[in-house]
Amino acid sequence: MARYNTEAAITRLKLLARHAFTDWIGQLDPERFLTLNSNCATTPSAFRLRIGKFLARIDREALGNRFRETPEDRTFLIGYLEQATYWHGHFFLKLPPPMFDWPDSRLIPILEGHWKAVIPSGSLDLQIASLDHVQRAVARYSTKSWRMHDFEDRMVISTEFHPSKSVA
Structure with missing residues (x-):
């Protein structure tokens, strides 16, 4: 009988x-690949909040002060946080x-700015x-942290910063 290897699975x-x-x-089909560097001591949660503020500033510039009312037009970002010397992130951007x-x-x-x-x-x-070959190469690079045990906690997606609309 073969042994089940949890780690291999x-x-x-x-x-x-x-x-x-x-x-x-x-x-x-994202247009851009963005690397954001903190270049300072921070925590993953603080860095994540700053990314949310950064996205709101982009949306406000592009869509005006009522950007929250058009979530489908807002910046879309998805990627992962990593720690080297300082926290940074690799993201796909629309x-x-x-x-x-x-x-x-x-x-x-x-x-x-x-x-x-x-x-x-x-x-x-x-x-x-x-370009497809660029997207594939960058997707492999940006997911290298998936080898870590906590990679799920390092994912950032722009919609987490959108206010939720409750249906009454």
């Missing part, structure tokens, strides 16, 4: 999940319609991710 499931995530990212076609020469300074407004020591890197 978990590793296999994580590998399958990484492949599924890579395929799903291709279906989402910008609001008004910003979609902005050239990097216009977009990067705006995004940097918003990131520095919420975390003054922070920096960012923005890359084009609209």
Whole structure:
């Protein structure tokens, strides 16, 4: 009788999940890949909150003060937090319609300004991710933390910062 190896099963499931995530990212077709760096001591929860503030600033700039009323037009971001020296995150990004076609020469300074407004020591890197082979490579890179035991807690998705609408 074969012995069941729990650790091997978990590793296999994580590998399958990484492949599924890579395929799903291709279906989402994000335009950009964004790395956000804290460059300072922080906690994952504090870093996550700053990401939410950063996204709200982008949405307010692109959609105006009533951005909360149009969740379908808001910035979509999904990715994972990692700790090296300082916390940072790798994210796929779909910008609001008004910003979609902005050239990097216009977009990067705006995004940097918003990131520095919420975390003054922070920096960012923005890359084009609209080609399938780029999306697949970056999805594999950004999910390397899935080997960790707590990778689920490190996932960030922009909709977690949207206010919930209760139906009465």
